[in-house]
Amino acid sequence: MIIGNFRIELEPRLSSPKWLYLAVPAGSLVFAFIVGGIFLALTGHSPIGTYGSLISHGYTSSKGITNTLGLATPLICTGLAAAFAFRMNLFNIGEEGQMYLGMIGSAWAGIALAGHLPHVLAVPTVLIIGAATGAFWVLLPAILRAKLGTSEIVSTLLLNYVALNLVNYFIYGSRGFFRDPTTSFPQGRGVEETARFHSFGTSNTYPTVIIAVLLAVALYWFMKRSNFGYETSVFADSPNTARYAGMNATKLTLSVLLFSGALAGLAGAMYVVGPAGKVDPGLLQIGLGYAGIVVAALARYNFVAVVLTAILFAGLRVGGASLQISSNPVPIAIAVVLQGSVLLFALGGEIFRRNRLRIRRVQQVSVAS
Amino acid sequence: MGSHRLGGATLFALSARQVTKRFPGVLANDRVDFDLLPGEVHTLLGENGAGKSTLASVLCGLYKPDEGAVLRNGTQVRLTSPRHGLQNGIAMVHQHFRLVDRFTIAENVVLGHRNLPFRLRANDLEDQVAQVAERFGLPLDPRVTVGELSAGQRQRVEIVKALYQGAEILLLDEPTALLAPPEVEKLFETVRAMTQAGKSVVFVSHKLGEVVDISDRVTVMRDGRVTGSVARGEADTRKLAELMVGRDIDLSPRRSRVAAQETLLQLDKVGLTKDGIERIANISLSVRAGEIVGIAGVSGNGQRELAEIVAGLQAPTSGEILINGARVNGIGTRKVREAGLAYVPEDRLGTGLAPSLSIVDNLVLTRDRGFLVDRKSALVEAEAFIKQLEIKTPHAHTATRKLSGGNSQKVLLAREIFAAGDNSRVLVVCSPTRGLDVGAVEAVHKLLDEARSSGKAVLLISEDLDEVLTLADKVLVLYRGSVVHEVAGHEVDVEAVGLAMAGLS
Numbered sequence: 001m002i003i004g005n006f007r008i009e010l011e012p013r014l015s016s017p018k019w020l021y022l023a024v025p026a027g028s029l030v031f032a033f034i035v036g037g038i039f040l041a042l043t044g045h046s047p048i049g050t051y052g053s054l055i056s057h058g059y060t061s062s063k064g065i066t067n068t069l070g071l072a073t074p075l076i077c078t079g080l081a082a083a084f085a086f087r088m089n090l091f092n093i094g095e096e097g098q099m100y101l102g103m104i105g106s107a108w109a110g111i112a113l114a115g116h117l118p119h120v121l122a123v124p125t126v127l128i129i130g131a132a133t134g135a136f137w138v139l140l141p142a143i144l145r146a147k148l149g150t151s152e153i154v155s156t157l158l159l160n161y162v163a164l165n166l167v168n169y170f171i172y173g174s175r176g177f178f179r180d181p182t183t184s185f186p187q188g189r190g191v192e193e194t195a196r197f198h199s200f201g202t203s204n205t206y207p208t209v210i211i212a213v214l215l216a217v218a219l220y221w222f223m224k225r226s227n228f229g230y231e232t233s234v235f236a237d238s239p240n241t242a243r244y245a246g247m248n249a250t251k252l253t254l255s256v257l258l259f260s261g262a263l264a265g266l267a268g269a270m271y272v273v274g275p276a277g278k279v280d281p282g283l284l285q286i287g288l289g290y291a292g293i294v295v296a297a298l299a300r301y302n303f304v305a306v307v308l309t310a311i312l313f314a315g316l317r318v319g320g321a322s323l324q325i326s327s328n329p330v331p332i333a334i335a336v337v338l339q340g341s342v343l344l345f346a347l348g349g350e351i352f353r354r355n356r357l358r359i360r361r362v363q364q365v366s367v368a369s
Numbered sequence: 370m371g372s373h374r375l376g377g378a379t380l381f382a383l384s385a386r387q388v389t390k391r392f393p394g395v396l397a398n399d400r401v402d403f404d405l406l407p408g409e410v411h412t413l414l415g416e417n418g419a420g421k422s423t424l425a426s427v428l429c430g431l432y433k434p435d436e437g438a439v440l441r442n443g444t445q446v447r448l449t450s451p452r453h454g455l456q457n458g459i460a461m462v463h464q465h466f467r468l469v470d471r472f473t474i475a476e477n478v479v480l481g482h483r484n485l486p487f488r489l490r491a492n493d494l495e496d497q498v499a500q501v502a503e504r505f506g507l508p509l510d511p512r513v514t515v516g517e518l519s520a521g522q523r524q525r526v527e528i529v530k531a532l533y534q535g536a537e538i539l540l541l542d543e544p545t546a547l548l549a550p551p552e553v554e555k556l557f558e559t560v561r562a563m564t565q566a567g568k569s570v571v572f573v574s575h576k577l578g579e580v581v582d583i584s585d586r587v588t589v590m591r592d593g594r595v596t597g598s599v600a601r602g603e604a605d606t607r608k609l610a611e612l613m614v615g616r617d618i619d620l621s622p623r624r625s626r627v628a629a630q631e632t633l634l635q636l637d638k639v640g641l642t643k644d645g646i647e648r649i650a651n652i653s654l655s656v657r658a659g660e661i662v663g664i665a666g667v668s669g670n671g672q673r674e675l676a677e678i679v680a681g682l683q684a685p686t687s688g689e690i691l692i693n694g695a696r697v698n699g700i701g702t703r704k705v706r707e708a709g710l711a712y713v714p715e716d717r718l719g720t721g722l723a724p725s726l727s728i729v730d731n732l733v734l735t736r737d738r739g740f741l742v743d744r745k746s747a748l749v750e751a752e753a754f755i756k757q758l759e760i761k762t763p764h765a766h767t768a769t770r771k772l773s774g775g776n777s778q779k780v781l782l783a784r785e786i787f788a789a790g791d792n793s794r795v796l797v798v799c800s801p802t803r804g805l806d807v808g809a810v811e812a813v814h815k816l817l818d819e820a821r822s823s824g825k826a827v828l829l830i831s832e833d834l835d836e837v838l839t840l841a842d843k844v845l846v847l848y849r850g851s852v853v854h855e856v857a858g859h860e861v862d863v864e865a866v867g868l869a870m871a872g873l874s
Binding site: 011012013225226227229230233234237238240241242243244245246356 | 393680681703716721724725726730735738741
């Protein structure tokens with residue numbers, strides 16, 4: 001592009017300096033807040049005051065941060081699920097449905113099994129069964145992908161709607177196993193008390209947050225050091241090289257997708273052993289599965305970064321929701337605008353990580369022949 | 370071919386004056402001067418990255434120079450696009466052809482031409498195209514679809530296209546890379562016909578081969594600069610290689626110095642039929658320890674299938690493959706490797722190496738890794754290779770795609786020759802120097818020669834006939850999936866091999 005005497009060009013970088021990996025996301029956050037601020041100003045709110053209150057409600061007050069961590073817990077899991085699959089170029093976007101199935105599976109275990117189990121085993125069993133049902137939900141797309149090359153994007157997405165209606169049917173459509181028999185109000189049947197964690201004090205944060213964080217760190221280490229992690233990175237980089245080295249593509253595809261489904265299922269199970277204690281249609285409203293994909297993308301599929309991004313996002317949600325009940329209520333849509341802007345700017349910012357902006361004076365060519 | 374003199378000054382058909390072109394981190398052309406006479410054949414010679422393709426792109430209008438000027442018939446032209454170049458009579462034929470497979474030759478030739486009538490009459494166009502083709506000795510049937518043509522014929526279509534659009538100056542990028550020797554001869558006839566009609570031809574090449582022989586002048590580039598410009602007969606290949614590389618280069622034939630021993634790789638009547646088409650027909654050959662058997666042939670005659678069959682990536686539909694006497698038909702790559710095979714595929718980055726992974730990670734690719742990957746010993750190994758083979762890289766953790774072709778090939782060869790260990794004694798190598806510089810070619814050939822001397826059985830499958838003739842103790846020619854010619858390395862009759870490659874024996 002030429003403006004006046006100057007030529008503005010994007011020049012590819014040969015290598016990106018390390019600080020840019022932090023500067024670009026931080027910069028996109030700032031720009032997102034500026035864009036959000038414009039919306040706030042247009043709707044008659046003070047941007048600074050609103051942001052101050054958003055930060056306090058979302059992060060800095062003790063109530064705010066515990067609410068945020070509580071919401072972040074399942075979001076970390078769905079974020080890990082997406083990051084895990086996307087790293088191998090397997091685009092599992094069915095975290096939402098796999099999470100619902102995790103909720104159903106763990107609620108079943110919490111109702112039917114937990115009473116027969118010793119106390120210490122009850123919660124782990126419920127969590128594992130939730131993870132297993134999440135994996136089960138991605139089994140069909142995984143087989144289709146591994147054996148026939150069917151697009152997992154479409155199949156996993158469509159199964160989300162099946163899972164959604166399954167939950168609705170269990171609670172609103174039938175008086176079956178998952179429906180609370182003691183009341184005519186449609187709600188889930190509670191799991192055994194032994195199948196639940198107690199929250200920290202009176203907060204909304206449960207010990208599952210520790211599990212989620214440990215899981216992220218463990219995955220980070222495992223994928224960096226293990227043969228499995230190595231093989232997935234070769235496969236993701238170049239399937240032909242993997243074939244050349246005799247790696248089993250079918251096995252890798254299946255195990256990556258199933259594990260991703262299990263992580264999403266775990267998100268649902270953590271919701272059951274934590275705040276819900278039953279099959280709760282409330283989970284259908286908050287879109288933690290889809291948000292997990294956004295979190296993973298922003299974290300550039302780095303497992304440790306997923307934790308931080310999930311907390312950032314959960315805080316925006318919690319803080320955004322609180323703004324609705326302030327004296328000058330701010331619509332929840334503002335929080336959504338902020339989230340969208342963060343994503344947009346972060347993805348757009350990639351261009352500045354890969355390229356360098358150059359402004360040059362246009363030179364007149366002189367001929368000397 | 371005479372120069373046209375006007376008023377005592379030579380009038381060049383095309384010149385570059387002090388052309389400088391920068392890319393991020395690279396000075397691709399540094400104050401380059403270049404002159405082309407009318408009716409001249411001029412070779413622009415240089416290694417990969419020497420800047421010759423950049424210069425050609427500047428000359429044809431694809432790139433704009435940062436500094437300096439392009440002159441056409443002595444007046445400066447500011448070319449803004451290849452189309453603009455064409456309006457000035459300058460056309461470039463790229464190494465990778467830009468043709469539509471489903472269109473006929475005539476349709477491809479007129480494609481992109483601006484002054485076509487609204488209603489196309491196929492017959493008229495075909496006649497016009499045939500006329501142009503005939504005038505320059507390019508036999509083509511304009512009604513044939515391009516998808517059915519060989520590489521040589523496609524190249525002819527590209528040349529006819531350029532001529533049809535009125536090109537006076539033709540820049541040919543690596544024109545002989547994909548051609549069989551008889552096709553190269555035909556190309557040269559065309560070039561002669563063009564120069565007789567007063568047109569000029571520039572060959573852009575990194576190979577000291579035939580193109581240099583028919584050139585009136587050779588301009589050599591290195592590191593973005595012109596290192597010399599010599600008229601025909603003024604310099605031999607050795608001198609040109611030195612100008613290209615900046616040091617003395619040894620490309621003389623290398624033959625086995627030890628007596629070949631026991632047979633390590635044997636193919637017995639191997640065949641492959643896929644989708645009802647016979648890709649490999651009844652091939653029998655054996656490779657003994659301490660020898661290189663070379664397979665020559667034009668690309669697409671079954672080389673890839675043959676290599677994949679031996680490497681265990683495809684199972685043959687008939688016949689037997691024996692490594693160290695053990696049958697390895699269709700047992701899979703891992704087991705074939707365990708049986709003693711190392712394999713350097715044609716596609717370095719993308720099959721042999723994982724491009725985004727580091728040198729270290731690429732060395733562990735064919736190891737038995739266990740649960741946790743041992744990168745410590747791989748790092749030690751990588752650093753030893755980097756030193757020993759003079760691999761140019763910032764460090765052992767650099768992604769292989771950031772290395773030059775020669776250096777990534779060294780990584781791959783290091784893994785397949787040395788890291789594979791003594792138990793691996795059969796080496797299958799496919800087009801190991803394709804696209805590499807003269808200096809890198811020398812290094813790769815030296816490595817293959819060392820592998821042979823250390824008692825490995827090497828099967829060299831290469832589309833580069835010179836390479837096969839330089840290294841092989843036995844030469845086999847592959848044509849349409851069959852071995853049609855077989856001769857000992859020191860008894861090779863180049864003409865007979867060339868004819869066999871074209872299927873004319």
